[in-house]
Amino acid sequence: MRRPRIKPEHLPVRHGDDRVRIGGVVRGIAADIADPDGWVWALLAALDGSRTTDQVVADLVRLHPARSEADVRAAVGDLVRAGYVEDAGEPPVAGLTAAQRERYRRSRALFRWMDRTPRRTSWDTQLLLRGARVVVIGIGGVGCTAAQTLVVSGVGHVHCVEPDVVELSNLNRQILFTEHDLGRAKVDAAVERLSAYDSGVRVTGERLVVDGPAVLRTLATGFDVVVLAADQPPEIRSWANQACLATGTAWVHGGYHGPQVSCGVYRPGTGPCYDCARVAERERRAGLPPLTLSAAAARIDPPHAANAVSAGVAGQLAAHLTLSLITGVPAVRTNCQFGFNLVTLQDSFALGPESPRRDCPACG
Numbered sequence: 189m190r191r192p193r194i195k196p197e198h199l200p201v202r203h204g205d206d207r208v209r210i211g212g213v214v215r216g217i218a219a220d221i222a223d224p225d226g227w228v229w230a231l232l233a234a235l236d237g238s239r240t241t242d243q244v245v246a247d248l249v250r251l252h253p254a255r256s257e258a259d260v261r262a263a264v265g266d267l268v269r270a271g272y273v274e275d276a277g278e279p280p281v282a283g284l285t286a287a288q289r290e291r292y293r294r295s296r297a298l299f300r301w302m303d304r305t306p307r308r309t310s311w312d313t314q315l316l317l318r319g320a321r322v323v324v325i326g327i328g329g330v331g332c333t334a335a336q337t338l339v340v341s342g343v344g345h346v347h348c349v350e351p352d353v354v355e356l357s358n359l360n361r362q363i364l365f366t367e368h369d370l371g372r373a374k375v376d377a378a379v380e381r382l383s384a385y386d387s388g389v390r391v392t393g394e395r396l397v398v399d400g401p402a403v404l405r406t407l408a409t410g411f412d413v414v415v416l417a418a419d420q421p422p423e424i425r426s427w428a429n430q431a432c433l434a435t436g437t438a439w440v441h442g443g444y445h446g447p448q449v450s451c452g453v454y455r456p457g458t459g460p461c462y463d464c465a466r467v468a469e470r471e472r473r474a475g476l477p478p479l480t481l482s483a484a485a486a487r488i489d490p491p492h493a494a495n496a497v498s499a500g501v502a503g504q505l506a507a508h509l510t511l512s513l514i515t516g517v518p519a520v521r522t523n524c525q526f527g528f529n530l531v532t533l534q535d536s537f538a539l540g541p542e543s544p545r546r547d548c549p550a551c552g
């Protein structure tokens with residue numbers, strides 16, 4: 189690192205006389221550092237990007253003679269490894285035009301804020317997105333939002349898969365479509381709209397029915413991440429799981445059960461798979477008293493309950509997990525499902541076994 193500098197999003201604050209907080213106030217990023225004699229505070233002030241590491245060390249030892257050169261050098265190393273430091277003398281970024289740097293300036297700031305991994309340049313995450321290929325399966329409420337977010341985030345290639353045409357009842361949540369698109373193939377309208385956001389992103393699509401794992405396996409082969417935004421037929425997530433286990437492709441799913449929004453994120457071979465969680469859930473339910481449906485519940489098939497918020501939050505979460513799989517930012521837990529309750533706005537949860545199940549039909 190040529191000229192170490194505390195990231196602008198992680199600037200420290202002092203609490204009382206003996207404690208420094210670095211990384212802001214967001215849980216998962218911020219950290220407290222004990223600093224009874226003030227030398228950490230002085231070190232953080234010196235890491236302003238105006239001098240080399242050697243100059244920072246020399247300045248600190250002069251200001252705080254009780255600290256050795258080795259102490260200061262080790263502290264700088266700890267801060268760099270913890271992801272709080274960037275290089276003010278980073279090399280000019282190659283692979284992004286001036287217009288792209290202007291477009292993604294604010295994304296870079298947020299990635300830099302959430303990122304706890306040392307990087308060669310502050311543009312590394314955007315370059316990873318630029319080189320990524322993602323297929324979105326199902327361009328309904330969840331898929332429209334997910335695809336839109338992936339395109340405007342600068343994912344290099346977004347491919348849309350969907351067999352249906354646009355209907356009036358889609359327009360309360362499927363935000364890529366307008367009244368002008370009624371009767372059009374969704375995939376055509378989606379590709380046209382998505383292409384208008386960023387001419388530098390390759391957007392493609394195909395009108396295709398997913399009728400088994402073989403179709404998904406073919407799709408998964410050509411892409412870095414599969415986003416499963418379809419929920420029909422009911423076996424489709426297990427099909428995606430089987431396909432991605434076979435190809436080694438990372439995948440996410442997004443959906444909802446009324447106001448309960450959920451998504452899952454899987455990196456095959458690194459932990460339990462989607463079907464491991466289903467086996468664990470069946471086991472959990474087998475230990476509970478049996479459930480009996482009321483006669484009315486057994487008879488009535490309620491209409492699909494969703495709006496732009498429930499589908500949109502699910503789509504945004506699926507896109508967020510996809511960006512995380514591509515860039516490592518933020519470094520979320522994988523091989524599990526997350527949920528969020530839109531009624532209480534509080535009950536977020538993570539579900540799934542800690543390790544793969546030997547009795548899993550897909551990976552066991």
Ligand SMILES: [Zn+2]
Nearest residue numbers: 461464548551
């Ligand atoms: Zn499994």
